[in-house]
Amino acid sequence: xxxxxxxxxxxxxxxxxxxxxxxxxxxxxxxxxxxxxxxxxxxxxxxxxxxxxxxxxxxxxxxxxxxxxxxxxxxxxxxxxxxxxxxxxxxxxxxxxxxxxxxxxxxxxxxxxxxxxxxxxxxxxxxxxxxxxxxxxxxxxxxxxxxxxxxxxxxxxxxxxxxxxxxxxxxxxxxxxxxxxxxxxxxxxxxxxxxxxxxxxxxxxxxxxxxxxxxxxxxxxxxxxxxxxxxxxxxxxxxxxxxxxxxxxxxxxxxxxxxxxxxxxxxxxxxxxxxxxxxxxxxxxxxxxxxxxxxxxxxxxxxxxxxxxxxxxxxxxxxxxxxxxxxxxxxxxxxxxxxxxxxxxxxxxxxxxxxxxxxxxxxxxxxxxxxxxxxxxxxxxxxxxxxxxxxxxxxxxxxxxxxxxxxxxxxxxxxxxxxxxxxx
RNA sequence: GGAGAGGUGGCCGAGUUGGUCGAAGGCGGCGGUUUGCUAAACCGUUAUACGGUUAAUAGCCGUAUCGGGGGUUCAAAUCCCCCCCUCUCCGCCA
Numbered sequence: 431x432x433x434x435x436x437x438x439x440x441x442x443x444x445x446x447x448x449x450x451x452x453x454x455x456x457x458x459x460x461x462x463x464x465x466x467x468x469x470x471x472x473x474x475x476x477x478x479x480x481x482x483x484x485x486x487x488x489x490x491x492x493x494x495x496x497x498x499x500x501x502x503x504x505x506x507x508x509x510x511x512x513x514x515x516x517x518x519x520x521x522x523x524x525x526x527x528x529x530x531x532x533x534x535x536x537x538x539x540x541x542x543x544x545x546x547x548x549x550x551x552x553x554x555x556x557x558x559x560x561x562x563x564x565x566x567x568x569x570x571x572x573x574x575x576x577x578x579x580x581x582x583x584x585x586x587x588x589x590x591x592x593x594x595x596x597x598x599x600x601x602x603x604x605x606x607x608x609x610x611x612x613x614x615x616x617x618x619x620x621x622x623x624x625x626x627x628x629x630x631x632x633x634x635x636x637x638x639x640x641x642x643x644x645x646x647x648x649x650x651x652x653x654x655x656x657x658x659x660x661x662x663x664x665x666x667x668x669x670x671x672x673x674x675x676x677x678x679x680x681x682x683x684x685x686x687x688x689x690x691x692x693x694x695x696x697x698x699x700x701x702x703x704x705x706x707x708x709x710x711x712x713x714x715x716x717x718x719x720x721x722x723x724x725x726x727x728x729x730x731x732x733x734x735x736x737x738x739x740x741x742x743x744x745x746x747x748x749x750x751x752x753x754x755x756x757x758x759x760x761x762x763x764x765x766x767x768x769x770x771x772x773x774x775x776x777x778x779x780x781x782x783x784x785x786x787x788x789x790x791x792x793x794x795x796x797x798x799x800x801x802x803x804x805x806x807x808x809x810x811x812x813x814x815x816x817x818x819x820x821x822x823x824x825x826x827x828x829x830x831x832x833x834x835x836x837x838x839x840x841x842x843x844x845x846x847x848x849x850x851x852x853x854x
Numbered sequence: 855g856g857a858g859a860g861g862u863g864g865c866c867g868a869g870u871u872g873g874u875c876g877a878a879g880g881c882g883g884c885g886g887u888u889u890g891c892u893a894a895a896c897c898g899u900u901a902u903a904c905g906g907u908u909a910a911u912a913g914c915c916g917u918a919u920c921g922g923g924g925g926u927u928c929a930a931a932u933c934c935c936c937c938c939c940u941c942u943c944c945g946c947c948a
Contacts, residue, residue, distance in 0.1 A: 472905050476917045483917090486929050490873050499928085506928035674864090674902090803884060805911070806902080 431531050431792045438462045447537045450544065450754040457534065464527045471520040478513040482506060532642055536789040538754055539726075539763040545753025551766070552753065557737065558746030560770055565833045569773035570824040571704040574600060576835050577852055579827075580705070592694060592709040596823075599852045603826070603839075604712060606846035607819050608687045611714040611739055615816055619735050621685035621716055626665030628688060629656040634668045637794030639760035639786075646695045649709075658691035662715035663813045667790055670719070674806045675798040681728065682719035685816070687712065705820045706778065712819035718812045719791075721800070725810040726763075726785065733765045733783040736816040740780070742842040745825050746770040748777050762787050767817070769825045780821045783814030 437444050441462060445455040485506055492499040543552045561567075574580040579600025585593040596604050615621040632655055635641040640648060640660060649658040659665060666684045675682075690713050705711075716735060720728045733749065740747045752764040761784035768777035788808035791797070797806035830838040836853035844850050 469905070472917080476905065479917055482928075487874070489928065493873085503928050508928095510928060803900090807911095 431789060432534055432537065433788075433792065434461075434465060434527075434531065437531075437534075438465055444537065448535065450538055450542075451535055451757075452755075453535065457530075461527065461530050461534070464523065464530065468520070468523050468527060471516060471523060475513060475516045475520055478509055478516065482509055482513065485509075529642070532636065532793070535759045536762050536786065538757060539785070541751075542757055542763055543751060543753045546755045548753070548756045550753040551750040551756055554749040554751055554765065556746075556748040557741060558744065558770070560746050561772060561829050563772070563831075567772045567828065567831055568835070569704065570827040573827045573831055573835065573837065574705075577837065577854060579603070579852070582704075589709075592707065594705055594708060599847075599849075600823075603847055603852070604819060604823055606843060607822050607826075608712060608714060610742075610843055610846050611816060611819070612685060612687055614739055614742065615685040615714065615716055615735065618738070619683070619685070619716070621683045621735075624662075624666060624669070624684050624686040626659075626662060626669075626686055626688060628659050628665075628691075630659055630664055630668070631655050632657070634664060634671070634794075637668045637671055637796075638664045638790050639793065640664065643759060647693055649691045649693055659688060660692045661690050661713065661815075662686040662688040663717060666715060666717040667719070667811050667813065668794055670796055671794040673796065675719075675796075675809070676802070677721070677798060677800055680719060680721055680798055680809060682717075684717045685714060686717075687714045687819075689713075705824050708820060713815055714817060714819060716814050716816045719796070719809050720812070721798070722788070722807070722810050725787070725812070728810075728812055729763065729765070729783065729785040732812050732814050733767070736767055736781045736783055736814045739817050739822075740767065740769060743822065743826065743840045744842075745822070745829055745840075747780070758782075758784060760784075760786050760789050762789070765814075767815075769821065770829060771825065772828045772831075778821065779818075780825065781815040781817050784812065786811045786813075 432444065437458060438461070441458055445453075445458050448458070449455070485502055489499045489502050489506075492502070543550065545551065568576075571580075571582070577600070578598055579596065581595040581597055582593075585595045612623060616623050629651065632641055635648070635657055648660060651657065665688075666686055669684065670682070689710055691710055694707060694709060716732060718728050718732055737747070737749065747767055747769045750766050750768060752758075752766060757764050764782055764784040766779050767781035767783070769780040770776075771778045787810050790811045791808040796809065796811075798809045799806050826840065826843075827837050830840065832838065834853070836851050839847050839850050839852065841850075
C-alpha cells in the first residue's frame with residue numbers, strides 16, 4: 431500500500447511512476463477525490479462530536495445541581511442522530527478509499543529497466559559453465575521415469591494435473607535439498623529458522639499483497655476464512671504483523687521451508703509438463719525486515735545469499751533484473767535467478783528476490799522505533815527463494831545426467847543424499 | 855465439539871448501581887535533583903491514529919481507540935447481542 435499522503439501531495443510523481451506499469455492516472459485522481467470528501471466528512475463529524483461531548487458535561491453539571499436539562503437532552507438527541515448518519519457515510523467512504531488503495535501497485539525503483547515483456551529483462555551476471563553433452567540430453571521427466579524417481583500419472587489419478595509423487599531416491603533428493611538449503615541459510619547465513627502455519631487468514635494475505643487482487647491464484651479452504659499459503663513469504667513477513675519493533679530487533683532475517691500451494695489459474699503451454707509448474711511445491715524462503723536506510727544493499731546481499739546455494743550445487747545460472755512490466759505488484763525492484771535447463775536450452779526462474787520498501791509493512795501495520803522515544807516508522811521488507819526446491823531437483827537431474835541415464839550428485843549435497851550417483 | 859472463566863495503556867493491575875475515565879496504583883522507559891562512581895531515594899514525564907492550525911514528521915486544538923463488530927442511551931471500559939482469542943475441565947485425535 432502506498433502512503434495516502436504521498437499519493438495526494440505528489441500525485442504527478444506517483445502517476446508518472448505508475449504509468450510505467452500501465453496504471454491509469456484516473457486511479458490516482460479518484461483516490462485523491464475520495465480523500466478530499468473524506469476529510470470534509472471528518473471535520474463535520476468531529477464538530478458534532480465536540481458539541482455532544484461538551485453538552486454532555488453540561489448535563490452532568492446541571493443534574494448535580496439538581497436542575498432541569500430537558501432542552502439540552504432534546505437538542506442532543508437530534509445531534510446524536512445526525513452524528514450517527516454522518517458516521518455511517520464516513521465509514522462507507524473510508525472502506526471505499528482503503529479498498530482502492532489496496533489495488534494500487536507499488537512504485538518502481540528508478541533503477542528498474544523499462545520493458546513490456548520478460549524478454550526485456552536485463553541480464554546482470556552469469557555464473558558457471560554450461561554442461562556439454564556427447565549425447566542428446568533427456569529432460570527431467572524422462573530421466574525421473576527411467577530412474578523411478580517420480581510418478582506423475584499416479585498423482586493425477588489421486589489429485590489431478592500438476593501434482594507429483596516423488597519416489598525412492600527422488601523423494602530423498604527432495605528432502606536432502608531442503609535440509610541442505612536450510613543449513614546454508616542458518617549456518618553460513620544469519621537467518622533464523624522458522625516453521626510457520628501453512629493456512630492463513632485473509633488479513634495475512636492482504637498484508638503481503640496477495641489479496642485482494644490475486645485471489646484467483648490461491649487455494650481457499652471451504653467454509654473457513656483460511657487459505658493455503660502460496661509462499662512462506664506470507665507467514666514470515668507477517669510474523670510481527672501489527673507490532674512495533676525496537677530498533678535492535680532489526681534486521682530480522684528469517685528462513686523457512688514450506689510446501690507452497692498455487693492454483694496456477696491461467697498458466698499454460700510449455701510449463702504443463704513435468705515439475706516446473708505444480709499446484710504444490712516445496713520452497714525454502716528467506717525474508718528480511720530492515721531499516722529503510724541502506725535497504726537496497728540488503729536486496730543485493732539477499733540475492734547473493736540465494737546465489738550461494740546454486741554455486742554450492744555447481745549449477746550454472748544467471749541473474750536478471752526484471753523490467754517494469756515483469757516486476758510484481760508489491761515489489762519496487764526484483765532480481766530473478768535463472769538456472770540452466772539443458773533440455774530447454776534456456777535459463778529458467780529458480781528464485782525471485784524482491785524489495786518491497788514499506789509497501790507490505792504499511793499494509794500489515796508493522797512498525798519499528800528508530801530510538802526508544804522516536805515515533806514508530808515503517809520498516810522495509812524483502813524476500814527471496816533460496817531456493818525453489820522442485821526446480822532445483824529438475825536442474826540437478828538435467829545438468830548432471832550421464833550418457834547411461836544415471837545422475838551424479840554434486841559434492842556438497844552428497845552427505846545429505848548419502849550417495850554420489852543415482853542410477854538404475 | 856460441549857461446559858465454565860477471562861480478554862483494560864510497554865508489562866502487571868484497579869475500575870461493571872452508565873456521566874467529571876485515555877482510564878487509579880505499581881513496574882518498566884525517558885528527563886532531572888541529590889551523589890567520589892554505581893545503587894537507592896525524590897521530582898517530573900510517559901500511547902497510537904486521524905483531522906485542523908503551522909515552514910514543520912515541533913507545539914497547540916479537536917476526534918477516536920479499554921479483544922473485534924453491532925445495539926440501547928443525550929452519554930458506555932461499564933448494560934444487551936454476535937464473533938474472535940486465551941485459560942481450565944470433558945470429549946475426540948496425530
